[in-house]
Amino acid sequence: DTGVSQNPRHKITKRGQNVTFRCDPISEHNRLYWYRQTLGQGPEFLTYFQNEAQLEKSRLLSDRFSAERPKGSFSTLEIQRTEQGDSAMYLCASSSTVLQEPWETQYFGPGTRLLVL
Amino acid sequence: RKEVEQDPGPFNVPEGATVAFNCTYSNSASQSFFWYRQDCRKEPKLLMSVYSSGNEDGRFTAQLNRASQYISLLIRDSKLSDSATYLCVVNLPANDYKLSFGAGTTVTVRA
Numbered sequence: 001d002t003g004v005s006q007n008p009r010h011k012i013t014k015r016g017q018n019v020t021f022r023c024d025p026i027s028e029h030n031r032l033y034w035y036r037q038t039l040g041q042g043p044e045f046l047t048y049f050q051n052e053a054q055l056e057k058s059r060l061l062s063d064r065f066s067a068e069r070p071k072g073s074f075s076t077l078e079i080q081r082t083e084q085g086d087s088a089m090y091l092c093a094s095s096s097t098v099l100q101e102p103w104e105t106q107y108f109g110p111g112t113r114l115l116v117l
Numbered sequence: 118r119k120e121v122e123q124d125p126g127p128f129n130v131p132e133g134a135t136v137a138f139n140c141t142y143s144n145s146a147s148q149s150f151f152w153y154r155q156d157c158r159k160e161p162k163l164l165m166s167v168y169s170s171g172n173e174d175g176r177f178t179a180q181l182n183r184a185s186q187y188i189s190l191l192i193r194d195s196k197l198s199d200s201a202t203y204l205c206v207v208n209l210p211a212n213d214y215k216l217s218f219g220a221g222t223t224v225t226v227r228a
Binding site for chain 2: 035108
């Protein structure tokens with residue numbers, strides 16, 4: 001499977017615990033994005049990387065959230081001291097700025113569904 | 118005001134019917150427009166990009182009206198498999214990396 005993969009697919013944790021999610025983008029894609037989606041809403045942009053550089057962080061991304069992409073390949077999203085309001089689907093997407101497409105298309109992974117009790 | 122607004126539906130239609138719905142966007146500088154499809158508890162998948170002149174992809178037709186800042190999607194000859202949530206997506210040339218999603222329009226096709 002050459003699509004975007006995310007692990008774990010589901011995570012249940014207790015309030016106050018730390019969690020870490022992983023995203024493996026499509027191999028030739030240089031951009032990687034994190035979005036959050038809650039029930040009944042569309043995905044909301046959190047942050048993105050071009051290669052290993054994190055170029056923007058949404059104001060939705062509080063200090064408890066940190067994302068890395070150390071070698072410009074996979075990325076991790078960590079949430080510290082989780083709160084019940086963090087319960088959501090966390091989606092990763094990737095795209096390429098070098099492929100010859102009319103528009104840069106973002107391809108999404110299956111998401112990690114987080115439930116904070 | 119939200120950047121992208123959609124009628125949440127649901128649109129309940131019989132097989133074979135035509136269904137159409139719109140979304141509106143707030144920023145007139147928006148440059149790229151897409152429809153994504155999302156099945157229940159799955160990730161969004163690109164359905165089609167929306168060209169300025171409107172475009173078709175099989176049974177799906179997308180239209181863009183820049184003057185009124187809305188995008189439409191029409192589905193002809195609906196199939197059961199078209200049941201999904203359709204997400205309207207725009208982005209700005211200054212922030213081409215950031216997709217702004219609507220909350221989605223739910224379509225249910227019944228036998």
